[in-house]
Amino acid sequence: MDAVIAGIGATDFSKDSGRSELRLAAEAVRAALEDAGLEPSDVDGLVSFTMDTNAEIAVARELGIPELTFFSRVHYGGGAACATVQQAAMAVETGAAKVVVCYRAFNERSGHRFGQVQTAAAANVDNSWSYPMGLGTPAAMVAMFARRYMHEYGVTSEDFGRIAVIDRKHAATNPHAWFHNRPITLREHQSSRWIAEPLRLLDCCQESDGGVALVVTSADRAGDLPNEPAHVRAATQGSGPGQFTMTSYYRDDLTGLPEMGVVARGLWERSGIGPSDVDVAVLYDHFTPFVLVQLEELGFCGRGEAADFVRTGALELDGSLPLNPHGGQLGEAYLHGMNGIAEGVRQIRGTAVNQVANVDHVLVTAGTGVPTSGLVLGRG
Amino acid sequence: MIDIEKEAARVAEQGESAPRLARDPVNLPMIRNWLEALGDEHPGYTEVAPPAMVQVWTMAGLRGQRSPDDPLGQMMAILDEAGYTSVVATNSDQTYHRYLGVGEQLSVTTSLEDVTGPKRTGLGEGWFVTTRSTWWVGDEAVAEMRFRVLKFKPARKPEPRRREPGAQAIRPSVNRDTEYFWEGTRQGELRIQRCGGCGLLRHPPGPMCPECGATKPTYLVSDGYGVVYSYVVHHHPQVPGKQTPFVIALVELDEGVRMLGELDGEPSIGQRVEVVFTEIDDELTMPSWRPRADR
Numbered sequence: 032m033d034a035v036i037a038g039i040g041a042t043d044f045s046k047d048s049g050r051s052e053l054r055l056a057a058e059a060v061r062a063a064l065e066d067a068g069l070e071p072s073d074v075d076g077l078v079s080f081t082m083d084t085n086a087e088i089a090v091a092r093e094l095g096i097p098e099l100t101f102f103s104r105v106h107y108g109g110g111a112a113c114a115t116v117q118q119a120a121m122a123v124e125t126g127a128a129k130v131v132v133c134y135r136a137f138n139e140r141s142g143h144r145f146g147q148v149q150t151a152a153a154a155n156v157d158n159s160w161s162y163p164m165g166l167g168t169p170a171a172m173v174a175m176f177a178r179r180y181m182h183e184y185g186v187t188s189e190d191f192g193r194i195a196v197i198d199r200k201h202a203a204t205n206p207h208a209w210f211h212n213r214p215i216t217l218r219e220h221q222s223s224r225w226i227a228e229p230l231r232l233l234d235c236c237q238e239s240d241g242g243v244a245l246v247v248t249s250a251d252r253a254g255d256l257p258n259e260p261a262h263v264r265a266a267t268q269g270s271g272p273g274q275f276t277m278t279s280y281y282r283d284d285l286t287g288l289p290e291m292g293v294v295a296r297g298l299w300e301r302s303g304i305g306p307s308d309v310d311v312a313v314l315y316d317h318f319t320p321f322v323l324v325q326l327e328e329l330g331f332c333g334r335g336e337a338a339d340f341v342r343t344g345a346l347e348l349d350g351s352l353p354l355n356p357h358g359g360q361l362g363e364a365y366l367h368g369m370n371g372i373a374e375g376v377r378q379i380r381g382t383a384v385n386q387v388a389n390v391d392h393v394l395v396t397a398g399t400g401v402p403t404s405g406l407v408l409g410r411g
Numbered sequence: 412m413i414d415i416e417k418e419a420a421r422v423a424e425q426g427e428s429a430p431r432l433a434r435d436p437v438n439l440p441m442i443r444n445w446l447e448a449l450g451d452e453h454p455g456y457t458e459v460a461p462p463a464m465v466q467v468w469t470m471a472g473l474r475g476q477r478s479p480d481d482p483l484g485q486m487m488a489i490l491d492e493a494g495y496t497s498v499v500a501t502n503s504d505q506t507y508h509r510y511l512g513v514g515e516q517l518s519v520t521t522s523l524e525d526v527t528g529p530k531r532t533g534l535g536e537g538w539f540v541t542t543r544s545t546w547w548v549g550d551e552a553v554a555e556m557r558f559r560v561l562k563f564k565p566a567r568k569p570e571p572r573r574r575e576p577g578a579q580a581i582r583p584s585v586n587r588d589t590e591y592f593w594e595g596t597r598q599g600e601l602r603i604q605r606c607g608g609c610g611l612l613r614h615p616p617g618p619m620c621p622e623c624g625a626t627k628p629t630y631l632v633s634d635g636y637g638v639v640y641s642y643v644v645h646h647h648p649q650v651p652g653k654q655t656p657f658v659i660a661l662v663e664l665d666e667g668v669r670m671l672g673e674l675d676g677e678p679s680i681g682q683r684v685e686v687v688f689t690e691i692d693d694e695l696t697m698p699s700w701r702p703r704a705d706r
Contacts, residue, residue: 148650150581159583160615163697164671165650166659167581171643175661179641182680225656228644280661281614281669285641 034120035260037253038067038246039373044209044364047141048240056085056136057093059242067246068257076101076128078118080111080135101128109398112368113406117266119247135369136242144238161278170235171227172277173400177320178229179285184335188229191319192220193341195233195361202358205384210362234319236360243369261379264409265301269293270402277400291328294405302407306330310390311378312352313371316359321399348385356385368397375408413493419526428480430518433468437515462507465546465554469519482523483542490562495537502559509553518547537563580652580691588618591630596696601686602630603668614668635686637664642678660700673699
């Protein structure tokens, strides 16, 4: 692929932004354009999530972007994150647009909280097989998979906890993270309250207010721009057989994430690299169990081996596969995966606060349990 | 304990009931009423009656009683007493030997042909009762009928519990593809979609079979038994209509499909459960699970 991410921008990450979601979006997009060295008038494409409340035209009005030739949305909640970059890259490579900004902004803590029961979501017929039965939160929906995963592979709550401990350790040294200077121990994880057994509070990501934006353009165009571009080596979406949103419970097996397997195959095939070439993994971490399952689906270890893999220390900053150096969504902020892509760009540039040495390739994944997407970013 | 087969043999041994006379001879006013009621505009029925009317002539009337020697009446009473109280449909095969003319006087006799059972059906355990009736004009047999009925014991369903008023349950969204399921729960049936083309069982349901492409879904009624495949104990946040903590189980039904529902009891994977129906209001009855007593 010829497309690159040339700019990244974000607002502060908080629990109460005190401003509208549109203002957060506009601030993030402006910050990303400044980072890229571009003007609003250079932008001719915008991409966001279906779930985002900020219409492309509203963002364009606030930024003073005069004309758009490409605008698009991606479905399925956090599964959209990397797919926004895929949309932008395809637009750039086909000539549909020259500079596309991907954005996501919400007051997900002070406004509409995803962690609460979304009664309105029961209006969707698919959800009529879960919400009325009392299964109405993302945590509970993931917990159903997690219980079966534990049963089949002998995985424990402590195994989930180790993911939270790593994320919080990395967030502790990231000044932009909500949990800056607040690492946790495995004991604290184990004594945190049940949310939806087998998930504890510290298995669940936080709820955040904020916005993130990414500027995608061609490698050619980026040649004149100030920052080292992060090349989009591969970007793909994935949906699997019998796919539901969060409740794909009717497949033969509940211990995998086949949709992430589809993403993995696409990424390795298109980028030409494999799991052993990945220098940093930014894995979507709304709930800890699915980080373990992703490690298996992406081929970093065998089925049922993720808990052992984590115990080797591989996910530490000095390990073989540093995980979420920014602290992930458990530690930095829950921005539907978009802050993870920004971290991937910083790792490629060499400007991250928890910079890993000699990064050539970063893998980024999007929401799990839903139709999802992934990215491989690389250096020029 | 009533021995149904023995009772049936006793009734069958009585043979043909005594001839029972029709209240009126075959007559034009009744023929006209019948043709109008059925929307039959055939102009030919002025001298003879439509053959399918044969049973009409010997009906006992609105407040009529079966005669004591009627074998069908006797058999129904025996099965009622044994707890097989229900009937949903019957099957009649009639043979007509000739047209019946206006003015002819009919009589009918009936014998018990067969009682078979007990049969397990989707409705519950029951017995098939078959009788044979013959219509006579004098000593000439003019028509016959084989009549079959399933008398069954409705499958034992736990009494629906009614929720505390004011409990705000989350309601399902129901559409054309899913209404059969919720209609079923209202009737105390757990229905599983079955493809009318290839027979594939599927839950959650959909309008087109992913195996064969047919768009004629039917359903079967599940026995309501299954095994816990996975479960969640929900603690936070509060869920409308529920008291935390509560358990939601993903159950693999014996028929092979999985289904979610609240589980009343201590959960474990592999646990045997059975369905329970809870009436939320007139429109909505929710299926849920409870541990199944060991058999």
